[in-house]
Amino acid sequence: xxxxAELLDRLAYEPGRNNKLRLIxxxxxxxxxxxxxxxxxxxxxxxxxxxxxxxxxxxxIAARADEVLFGLSYDYVGDLSETVALMWPKAALAAHNNxxxxxxxxxxxxxxxxxxxxxPKQLERWLDELDETGRWALLKLVTGALRIGIxxxxxxxxxxxxxxxxxxxxxxxxxxxxxxxxxxxxxxxxRGEKPVNRDPxxxxxxxxxxxxxxGDFAALDPADYIAEWKWDGIRVQAVAxxxxxxxxxxxxxxxxxxxxxxxxxxxxxxxxLPGAIDGELLIxxxxxxxxxxxxxxxxxxxxVSPKLIKEFPIHLRxxxxxxxxxxxxxxxxxxxxxxxxxxxxxxxxxxxIDLSPTVPxxxxxxxxxxRADPASAGAGEDAEAVEGVMLKRRDAPYLPGRPKGQWWxxxxxxxxxxxxxxxxxxxxxxxxxxxxxxTFGVWTEGETxxxxxxxxxxxxxxxxEELLQIDRFVRRNTxxxxxxxxxxxxxxxxxxxxxxxxxxxxxxxxxxxxxAMRFPRISRxxxxxxxxxxxxxxxxxxxxxxxxxxxxx
Amino acid sequence: xxxxxxxxxxxxxxxxxxxxxxxxxxxxxxxxxxTHGHSDHARAGHGAxxxxxxxxxxxxxxxxxxxxxxxxxIRYGEEIRLGDVRVKFHPAGHVLGSAQIAVTCxxxxxxxxxxxxxxxxxxxxxxxxxxxxVFITEATFGLPVFRHGDAADEVRKLLASVALFPERAHLxxxxxxxxxxxxxxxxxxxxxxxxxxxxxxxxxxxxxYQGRGIDLGELRPVKGVKKTALAGTITLAPPSATSDLWxxxxxxxxxxxxxxxxxxxxxxxxxxxxxxxxxxxxxxWDGLTATIAATGAGEIWVTHGQEDALVHxxxxxxxxAQPLDLVGYGDEEESETPIQGEAEA
Numbered sequence: 001x002x003x004x005a006e007l008l009d010r011l012a013y014e015p016g017r018n019n020k021l022r023l024i025x026x027x028x029x030x031x032x033x034x035x036x037x038x039x040x041x042x043x044x045x046x047x048x049x050x051x052x053x054x055x056x057x058x059x060x061i062a063a064r065a066d067e068v069l070f071g072l073s074y075d076y077v078g079d080l081s082e083t084v085a086l087m088w089p090k091a092a093l094a095a096h097n098n099x100x101x102x103x104x105x106x107x108x109x110x111x112x113x114x115x116x117x118x119x120p121k122q123l124e125r126w127l128d129e130l131d132e133t134g135r136w137a138l139l140k141l142v143t144g145a146l147r148i149g150i151x152x153x154x155x156x157x158x159x160x161x162x163x164x165x166x167x168x169x170x171x172x173x174x175x176x177x178x179x180x181x182x183x184x185x186x187x188x189x190x191r192g193e194k195p196v197n198r199d200p201x202x203x204x205x206x207x208x209x210x211x212x213x214x215g216d217f218a219a220l221d222p223a224d225y226i227a228e229w230k231w232d233g234i235r236v237q238a239v240a241x242x243x244x245x246x247x248x249x250x251x252x253x254x255x256x257x258x259x260x261x262x263x264x265x266x267x268x269x270x271x272x273l274p275g276a277i278d279g280e281l282l283i284x285x286x287x288x289x290x291x292x293x294x295x296x297x298x299x300x301x302x303x304v305s306p307k308l309i310k311e312f313p314i315h316l317r318x319x320x321x322x323x324x325x326x327x328x329x330x331x332x333x334x335x336x337x338x339x340x341x342x343x344x345x346x347x348x349x350x351x352x353i354d355l356s357p358t359v360p361x362x363x364x365x366x367x368x369x370x371r372a373d374p375a376s377a378g379a380g381e382d383a384e385a386v387e388g389v390m391l392k393r394r395d396a397p398y399l400p401g402r403p404k405g406q407w408w409x410x411x412x413x414x415x416x417x418x419x420x421x422x423x424x425x426x427x428x429x430x431x432x433x434x435x436x437x438x439t440f441g442v443w444t445e446g447e448t449x450x451x452x453x454x455x456x457x458x459x460x461x462x463x464x465e466e467l468l469q470i471d472r473f474v475r476r477n478t479x480x481x482x483x484x485x486x487x488x489x490x491x492x493x494x495x496x497x498x499x500x501x502x503x504x505x506x507x508x509x510x511x512x513x514x515x516a517m518r519f520p521r522i523s524r525x526x527x528x529x530x531x532x533x534x535x536x537x538x539x540x541x542x543x544x545x546x547x548x549x550x551x552x553x
Numbered sequence: 554x555x556x557x558x559x560x561x562x563x564x565x566x567x568x569x570x571x572x573x574x575x576x577x578x579x580x581x582x583x584x585x586x587x588t589h590g591h592s593d594h595a596r597a598g599h600g601a602x603x604x605x606x607x608x609x610x611x612x613x614x615x616x617x618x619x620x621x622x623x624x625x626x627i628r629y630g631e632e633i634r635l636g637d638v639r640v641k642f643h644p645a646g647h648v649l650g651s652a653q654i655a656v657t658c659x660x661x662x663x664x665x666x667x668x669x670x671x672x673x674x675x676x677x678x679x680x681x682x683x684x685x686x687v688f689i690t691e692a693t694f695g696l697p698v699f700r701h702g703d704a705a706d707e708v709r710k711l712l713a714s715v716a717l718f719p720e721r722a723h724l725x726x727x728x729x730x731x732x733x734x735x736x737x738x739x740x741x742x743x744x745x746x747x748x749x750x751x752x753x754x755x756x757x758x759x760x761x762y763q764g765r766g767i768d769l770g771e772l773r774p775v776k777g778v779k780k781t782a783l784a785g786t787i788t789l790a791p792p793s794a795t796s797d798l799w800x801x802x803x804x805x806x807x808x809x810x811x812x813x814x815x816x817x818x819x820x821x822x823x824x825x826x827x828x829x830x831x832x833x834x835x836x837x838w839d840g841l842t843a844t845i846a847a848t849g850a851g852e853i854w855v856t857h858g859q860e861d862a863l864v865h866x867x868x869x870x871x872x873x874a875q876p877l878d879l880v881g882y883g884d885e886e887e888s889e890t891p892i893q894g895e896a897e898a
Contacts, residue, residue: 012818013827019718026717065697066869072862073698077817086698086816132700426796426825475798484796484823 001130003031004039004104005137012148020150024158028185037180038108042141043155046179049111051144052119054080060124064089081139088127088135101129105180111142153256163188168205168400171257175199200241200249203257204276204322204330205400209390209407216408217364225391226334227359227367229379230409231317232292232387232504233282234299236260238316238353239323240271248272252281263301266309267316270352275344276323277316278398280356282385284315289385292518293506316353318345319390322398330398337398359389371410387503388412414501415543417442417535418526420452421496424474424486427459434467435474435486438522440498444513444537452490453513453537458500461521469525470496492532499524505543515540556687556852559638559658560665562877567665567689571637571658574603576665586640588667589651590615590730603627603635605642607650607765611730614757629678645669646680647834648731649762655683663687664848670833671840672701675738676731676767680844688850689877692858693835694813701813701837707830708739714807714828715787722783722803723828726792726810729755731834733789734762736811737769739832740787750775750783752790752799780804796825813837842866 007027014020024043028036041047061070061084070087077083102110107126114122123142127135140146156174157167159181165188176197177184186192240250250271252261261268264281283290283298298312321341322330329337338358345355357378361367367389370377374386388411396406419440427436437459441452462470473488473496480487489495501523508516515537561568566578574584581598588594588604590611595604597616602609606626613620627633629652632641642652645667653666664685671680694701715723727733733755740749748771751759756774763769775788784804794800795808810826813833821829836844841863845853852873855863860876867874 013821013829015825015827022717066866068865069697069862072859072865073696076696076859077698078819082818083698086700087696132702484825 001102001104001107001126001138002134003027004035004042005130005133007039008137008140008146008148009133011150017154020154021158021161024150024155025161028159028162033182033185034180035104037182037185038104040155040159040181041108041179042104042146043150044152046152047108047141049108050116052123052142054143056120056123057081057084057139057143060084060120060127061087081143081145082136084127085132085136085139088132099129101131101134102126107138107141108179151256152258159184159188163190169194171203171205173197174257175202200243201239201251202241203237203239203251203253203259204398205257206235206237206255206278207398207400207407208255208402209409210402210404212391212408212410220364220391222361222363222367224393224395226338226394227361227370227389227391228319228356229359229374229386230388230390230411231280231282231289231356232385233280233289233295233317235278236281236316237276237278237322238267238271239276240274242274248274263299263304264314265304267314267352270316270348270350273344273348274323274325275321277318277341277344277353278320278322279316279318279353282315282317283312285313289315289317289382291385292504296506314352317356318353319356320398333395333397334392335394371412386412411503414503414523415505416499416501416523417539418497418529418533419455419500420490420531420534421470421473421488421498422452422454422490424470424488426484434471436467436471438470438498440500441490442513442535442537442540443532450492452531455511455513455515455537455540456500456502456517456520458498458520458522461501461523462525466522466525490531493530495531497526497529497531497534498522499526505540507544513537513540515544554659554661556661556663559656559661560663560687560689567877569635569638569656572635572640572656574635576654576656577667584635585621586635586654587612588645588654588665589647591648591668591728594667597621601625603633603640605629605650605652608652610761611650611758614761629681643681643683644678646671646674646677649677649734649765649767651677653681653683655685661686663689664850665689666691666844668693668835669844670836671844672704672833672836674735675742676734676762682844682847684849686850687852687854688845688848689854689856690841690845690863691835692841692855692860692863694833694837695841695855695859695863697838697862699813699816699837700839701816701831701833704735704739704832705743707811707832708736708743711787711809711828711830712740712743712745714809715785718805718807719785721805721807722785723787724795724800724803724806724808725787725789725830726795726808726812726824726826727789727832728812728834729791730758732811732832734759734767734769735834736789736830736832737772738767741768741770745787746770747786748773750778750786750788752788752794754791754794755789775802778802792824845872846870 010023011020057080065087073087074083126138130138156170160167160170173195176199177195183195187194235255237253240248243249250268251259252264254260283295318341321337321344324340329340359370359377371389375383379386391408393406419442421438422441423439424435425437427434439454439457441454443450444453474486477489478486479489500520502517502520504518506516565575565580565582567576574586575582576586577588577594578585583600585599586603587608590608595612597620600622602621603625609624609626627642629642629644632639638656638658641655645651645653647668647670653664655662655664662685664683666689668691669680727736737749750773753776780802792810800806807827809828809830811830811832813835814820815829815831853867854875854877856877864874864876
């Protein structure tokens with residue numbers, strides 16, 4: 001457990017992806033089975049035991065420490081697990097009698113079988129046996145809140161690196177594996193056969209597109225491509241398959257392979273034909289696609305209530321077919337898969353799943369016109385939900401990742417505003433000495449005349465050269481410092497105007513300005529523009545369309 | 554005699570009326586008695602200064618020859634008379650030359666301990682316990698979450714990271730007076746014998762330590778060294794420099810920070826520290842409480858830091874305790890003034 005805790009501790013501070021990978025792979029190499037398998041399970045969120053409630057942890061410390069001292073400490077540290085880990089008194093056991101600290105395997109196995117009433121005593125014993133980092137990791141583990149910035153994908157990539165395998169290979173067999181993954185590690189270390197995925201509805205690594213640039217078109221022949229709308233929803237994979245007994249198992253995956261079936265029970269009955277659809281999750285009301293803002297209100301809900309399902313009816317718009325019953329179609333050219341998809345959707349005949357239409361075109365000029373005005377190019381009343389067009393080579397197989405020259409995305413022009421830089425914060429990793437995170441604002445009428453109100457934060461979009469320029473500006477024009485944040489001069493005639501591009505706007509009661517931007521980035525530095533000429537909040541408010549107020553579910 | 558008739562907190566610092574002097578005054582005063590050389594305790598511009606030779610030397614290095622009207626050096630264990638009181642210096646174990654000041658008037662003894670630590674440190678004289686009636690303690694780490702482990706383990710952590718990332722430079726933020734030299738000495742004790750690089754602001758004070766006979770091995774200025782040559786090396790720098798433009802001369806630096814604050818994750822993350830090293834110049838919670846109990850003092854005055862928690866603890870042990878509201882001390886890492894002529898490094 002202490003070695004696992006050391007890993008978590010180091011990961012929690014390491015900002016760089018490659019260094020995180022090295023730390024995790026190093027751990028897998030150094031630590032044997034089954035501990036490393038349970039570590040992989042913990043990092044991928046695959047451990048299942050009943051989590052301890054924070055109240056239980058509080059009771060444990062209350063029995064051991066002064067209440068006032070605990071209160072002051074908790075205020076200072078700000079994290080319950082960490083406070084308890086740090087102030088847990090040293091065990092009063094005689095030195096020769098000390099049991100060794102538990103291994104991760106012991107902890108996981110014990111937690112699985114432990115009755116609720118036995119948990120407090122067991123936790124106390126472990127807290128006595130572990131060091132501070134060990135206690136911290138244990139408490140994070142038992143309360144189910146690791147939060148150390150490691151995605152499941154990253155942990156699997158680190159495991160794959162152990163055997164120089166492609167992470168996609170691990171992803172493919174993952175649904176058939178279970179902790180402590182003895183078969184997986186045996187294969188990665190060349191001691192065993194590759195495990196077989198027996199999951200009837202496995203995830204298939206997703207194919208992604210490159211953003212097309214103006215200069216790319218000259219080299220492309222329109223006849224080689226099929227175009228379709230790029231819908232502004234959530235890319236998903238809907239998979240149905242038969243298990244050993246012939247029953248249908250259906251699952252919905254996010255584009256990273258996360259199983260999100262539980263959030264969309266209303267789509268499940270529609271996934272009754274064995275096959276794998278690549279498509280976009282949308283909200284349809286009376287046949288019309290709703291904006292991403294509406295869809296967002298269905299996401300990240302703990303409870304999916306009948307009211308939510310009724311008011312936000314879910315829909316799947318199909319782009320591609322990766323599997324049809326037992327047949328893997330991924331090697332086929334896109335044009336053939338598309339025909340298969342059309343047959344599949346027709347056979348399914350379900351109001352919740354439809355085909356994403358293609359956009360007919362013969363020249364790039366024609367497609368440019370369609371992209372500029374989707375409503376008259378076939379998207380009709382759904383045009384508002386069109387984010388741009390997708391170009392897919394007719395002969396492209398379905399390849400995982402972002403292969404060159406196969407798929408292109410051509411987004412509609414983003415919204416642009418001029419905003420004023422207000423605060424800057426240092427970045428992480430390679431950017432840790434640069435002020436690279438910017439909070440910007442627009443003008444609005446305040447109590448004492450015009451004032452700037454923050455409307456967003458951006459940390460990319462600029463070139464390396466521009467980063468140096470902004471960094472220099474921030475250092476020379478700081479008016480106040482709050483820890484890592486610098487307050488940068490922003491007056492009507494002094495300050496830096498940033499041209500900010502963004503994809504959409506949403507009402508947000510959590511922000512002082514009342515609006516939140518989607519995907520904001522710095523598109524240009526306007527050294528030429530005085531701050532007073534930057535945009536006003538009213539401009540943004542006009543962009544907001546009448547959206548229904550957030551419902552209470 | 555009531556203790557507050559001997560020592561009383563005033564705006565300039567702790568004032569001893571019967572002795573006619575201030576201890577660690579934050580404003581210029583006629584007569585100053587100074588515990589140690591950190592800039593928040595040892596300031597320039599006083600009339601007369603009484604301190605250990607090392608503290609006086611450090612003030613001279615920091616502020617120049619004319620930092621005070623006159624100076625007087627005092628040794629550990631030496632007692633002198635100032636007005637109606639007797640003043641005696643005892644080692645505080647905080648940094649080289651640091652002292653606790655025992656002030657005795659008639660039969661009442663008050664110990665102003667300044668900053669202190671009871672943990673071993675190869676670069677300074679160990680802390681001495683001084684029995685007294687009133688003990689004035691700092692409370693920098695006065696919360697039970699602050700328990701500093703063995704500093705040698707933290708240095709092993711640093712060396713393990715250097716071994717894991719041989720192509721990166723390791724940049725250790727450390728206060729330039731005391732902490733930096735202690736980290737270097739600990740690295741040497743752990744068997745690390747490669748040259749250690751120094752930020753320019755570290756050089757003067759580190760060379761002073763070496764001049765006082767403290768063995769720190771081979772040290773090199775980092776200025777002018779090629780970026781590629783810094784892969785796999787360790788450089789010590791003032792904490793403020795580790796998040797500055799200055800770091801761009803290092804290959805993919807790992808930012809470490811040696812401080813007692815590194816016990817708390819949020820503090821480390823706020824600073825963008827990747828490798829927190831819990832190495833402190835101050836007593837931790839166990840050190841503070843054990844020292845307070847061992848002095849036998851019936852009354853405890855608590856200064857800068859987490860006064861509330863420590864006062865609460867004292868009272869729960871039946872001791873008379875009160876916070877002393879002195880301003881201007883603490884967090885020396887934040888208030889670091891570069892030593893003259895070295896600001897460009």
